Amino acid sequence: MKNSLIKSISIGVATMLVGASFSAVMAEETTAEFTVTANLSVPGELNTQLPGVTAYMTNGNNPLGLGGYEAVAPTEPVADNAKLTVTSSGAMTLELNIPNPVFTLQQIDGCSNATIVKAIRDNEIYSSGAEEREGRITDVTIELNDNSGVYVFEDCVEFPTLLGVDWTVPLTLEVDLSNVTIPEEKAEPTETPVTSYGYADEEEETPAPEETETPVPTETPVVSATPTVAPTVAPTTEPTVTPTVAPTTSPTQAPISFTDVKDNDWFKSAVDYVSGNELMYGTTDTEFAPNEETTRGMLVAILYRMTGSPEVRYDGSEWYAAGRTWAMENEISDGTNMPNNVTREQLVSMLWRYDGSNEVESDMLNGFIDSNKVSDYAVNAMQWALESGIISGESDTTLNPKGNATRAQMAAMIMRYKNIK
Structure with missing residues (x-):
């Protein structure tokens, strides 16, 4: 009787352990990566220098032609420039490069439906002659909290070297999610x-x-x-x-x-x-x-x-x-x-x-x-x-x-x- 009881308990414990291991394997989260179009910009209605013209920080073009880019204003959106990672639970993480060396990004935060989880700065000097800033944000990692595709960051600072003054204009991030497979729990x-x-x-x-x-x-x-x-x-x-x-x-x-x-x-x-x-x-x-x-x-x-x-x-x-x-x-x-x-x-x-x-x-x-x-x-x-x-x-x-x-x-x-x- 005693041996039978011990044997039953042992089998039960073993079954529980196997079940727990199986559940852990089944619950393991998977990820998928997508190349997406993502543009970060100053909306035209907030552009005090060129009213009505949207300026894209994700476009490297600049009037000085620095960095090997065209010597024109960054007024055009770019395409297929960002990586989006989507987990099986629906979490979305965007990795975005901010290449513009003249319209420099100094600070970005304050979005109700997205979170900055990482911002990488370089240590270059960006100068207008009279004013300068040490470093700029070159890359950001952003958690997208919904699939609206539009994310407005209210707490931002931009330093256009041609002007030599800080801007505090909100930035709009537009992400094309049309070709992204999003788990149902994240779908609207x-x-x-x-x-x-x-x-x-x-x-x-x-x-x-x-x-x-x-x-x-x-x-x-x-x-x-x-x-x-x-x-x-x-x-x-x-x-x-x-x-x-x-x-x-x-x-x-x-x-x-x-x-x-x-x-x-x-x-x-x-x-x-x-x-x-x-x-x-x-x-x-x-x-x-x-x-x-x-x-x-x-x-x-x-x-x-x-x-x-x-x-x-x-x-x-x-x-x-x-x-x-x-x-x-x-x-x-x-x-x-x-x-x-x-x-x-x-x-x-x-x-x-x-x-x-x-x-x-x-x-x-x-x-x-x-x-x-x-x-x-x-x-x-x-x-x-x-x-x-x-x-x-x-x-x-x-x-x-x-x-x-x-x-x-x-x-x-x-x-x-x-x-x-």
Whole structure:
């Protein structure tokens, strides 16, 4: 009996050890390597030297012809220049060379969906004559935390030796993942959420802290709020809204002078327009907060103001309550998730519905490498917005449809929309 018990225990332990070893082998992670196109750039709208021109740090070309590169500005993207390693669990690691010896990279960090895990510097001296920097970042290893293909680094320093001053311009990394096999657990959901109306709805965004605006006193009070976007419902009939605000290319009142909006900012005219027409207010008496993200509640409030703030019966005490009810009645929004951030594709979808949901024939969307990231519900709206000039790419090749819209972007799209009406 005793020997039988010992034998049974021994067999059980052995079985457990074999099973554990087998599980360890089966759980061993595998990797796959891909050669991909990855471009790191200063977007054209942030280029103060050549406004509208995107400058690529992954292109070695430079006006001095250093390093054996062409003596031209690095305004063209490169191809097949990076290595991407993908594990069986879906982790993605990008190895990227930064070759430009004149437009030097000194610091890069601050991305919400990617992490710098390694940055290699050389020890060369980079000089403008009056100013110099010791070393530059020549190679980076980056963990990509999603497969959006667009990664914006906010905490950056660039030193263009021809200018001799540091830039602190955010950099955009665009990675073409179209030929990369990504495990299913990393793939984006394909199911489209449905609203209470039964129409395809936008994906929910992360709730943003509720913002308040400081309204400008007017003779006719307007519902106070902070404008921005908030889409939700793709109506099958044209909304009954008829905008009553007369289209104009200039403010109807003197625009407010905000301390955080400079004369040379790309969004200056847009902020002047929306503040002068009382469509958007400042977050304080003196600040507009152009880079803050916007919410769905802000957008319905703006569209409501654009329509002349008609009388509606509404429940709730939120600053966007009247706009929310109006948007629901006109099938522009289902009224949910008002405090949530609004994305660029949601913003144009709301404007599109406000305009009547008209379909347009356009192939402009195909000109962007991340066009496949546009949600099905937003394709018609995005084509309409591109064809109408309401939205433009965040770079020459990317739309970033799922990126959260900033107050500056919101102001610009509202002004462009009003200018075409």
